[in-house]
Amino acid sequence: MQNYIKNPYEIEKRSFEIITEELGEKTFPEDIGKVVKRVIHTTADFQFADITIINEGAIDRAKKAILDGKNIYTDTKMALSGINKRRLAEYGGKVLNFVSDDDVAKKAKEEGITRSIVAMRKAVEENPDGIFVIGNAPTALFELIKQINEGKARPSLVVGVPVGFVGAAESKEELLKVDVPYILTRGRKGGSNVAAAIINAILYMID
Known part of the structure; x- marks a missing residue:
C-alpha cells in the first residue's frame, strides 16, 4: 500500500491546494x-465555480449577523448536522430546524402542503431577520421568497441551494430577483452538504 496523508489538517490543506491549482486562472475575491x-x-465538483452566485455585501452582512448572535434556520436536519454548531455558539447563535415538529407536521397535513413550507413560516415568525439556509426543498425557498415579498421576512442572509429536478432551478432564479443578501447555485445542483459548506466557510472567516 502506498503512503498516504493521515493527518486531517494536512489532508484539508492539501485538498485546498489542489483545488486552487485546478482552478488555474479562474480567481475570485x-x-x-x-x-x-x-x-x-465538499463536492469535488468544479462546476460550482461557475454556478455559485453571491450578491454584493452578502458575506459581510452574514458575518455581522453571526457576530450579532443571529440564529440559523435550515430546511433539513442534514444541513443542520453539517453546520459547525460549536463555532456558531461562540457568537451566541444556534442552528434550528422545525420540519419534525409536531405542530408543523399537523399543519402541513391539514393544508396538504410540504412540511418544509410550514417550517419556513414558523422560522420567519420566530426570527424574520435570521439566517435562512435551504439546501434541499425548493418549496421552502419559494415560501421564504413569498414571505420576503410580503414584508414579513428580512433575512440577514439567504443560502438558496436546493437540489433536484422539480422547482430547484426555478426557485433560485426567483431568489435572484429579491433584494436580500443571498448565496445561491444556479440550476439543478446544490444540496444540504453544499448549504452547510457555505455557512461553515463564512464561520471560518471570522476570527
Whole structure:
C-alpha cells in the first residue's frame, strides 16, 4: 500500500491546494473564493465555480449577523448536522430546524402542503431577520421568497441551494430577483452538504 496523508489538517490543506491549482486562472475575491473552494472541497465538483452566485455585501452582512448572535434556520436536519454548531455558539447563535415538529407536521397535513413550507413560516415568525439556509426543498425557498415579498421576512442572509429536478432551478432564479443578501447555485445542483459548506466557510472567516 502506498503512503498516504493521515493527518486531517494536512489532508484539508492539501485538498485546498489542489483545488486552487485546478482552478488555474479562474480567481475570485478572497472571501468569495473561500466559499466557492469549500463547496468544491465538499463536492469535488468544479462546476460550482461557475454556478455559485453571491450578491454584493452578502458575506459581510452574514458575518455581522453571526457576530450579532443571529440564529440559523435550515430546511433539513442534514444541513443542520453539517453546520459547525460549536463555532456558531461562540457568537451566541444556534442552528434550528422545525420540519419534525409536531405542530408543523399537523399543519402541513391539514393544508396538504410540504412540511418544509410550514417550517419556513414558523422560522420567519420566530426570527424574520435570521439566517435562512435551504439546501434541499425548493418549496421552502419559494415560501421564504413569498414571505420576503410580503414584508414579513428580512433575512440577514439567504443560502438558496436546493437540489433536484422539480422547482430547484426555478426557485433560485426567483431568489435572484429579491433584494436580500443571498448565496445561491444556479440550476439543478446544490444540496444540504453544499448549504452547510457555505455557512461553515463564512464561520471560518471570522476570527
